[in-house]
Amino acid sequence: MTSYYKKTLIGFWLFFISLIALFGYTKLVMPEQIERIHWILLGLQSVPLLLFVPFLLKPTSRTFQWFCFMLLWYFIVAVAGVFHPGMYYVGIIESTLLGLLFVAAMMLGRWKMRGMDQENPES
Helix, strand or coil: CCHHHHHHHHHHHHHHHHHHHHHHHHHHHCCCCCCHHHHHHHHHHHHHHHCCHHHHHCCCHHHHHHHHHHHHHHHHHHHHHHCCCCCHHHHHHHHHHHHHHHHHHHHHHHHHHHCCCCCCCCC
């Protein structure tokens, strides 16, 4: 693997875990009253991303392309969340994490397609 691929892959997983942790924080810790509905909302928000995990462990370029497409929907919601009163900073952090995750996934998919994820890429 090339140095850039390894570093980007590590960053990708850090951003992914941070995003899921942020979802948990906003749905379980921030509300004044903890109710069952917060667990349901956390599941609805996290499960679509978590469904990609088995495919991301043995990725193909197409996996990263579909993951980027899914992230765009999350980004739309995050940008709208910036304008929600009381959620400004969470929206900024979420938008930033999604942007970084999108770029990392896009570059990993591109490098995977070109075969740059292998130890000795054929040029």
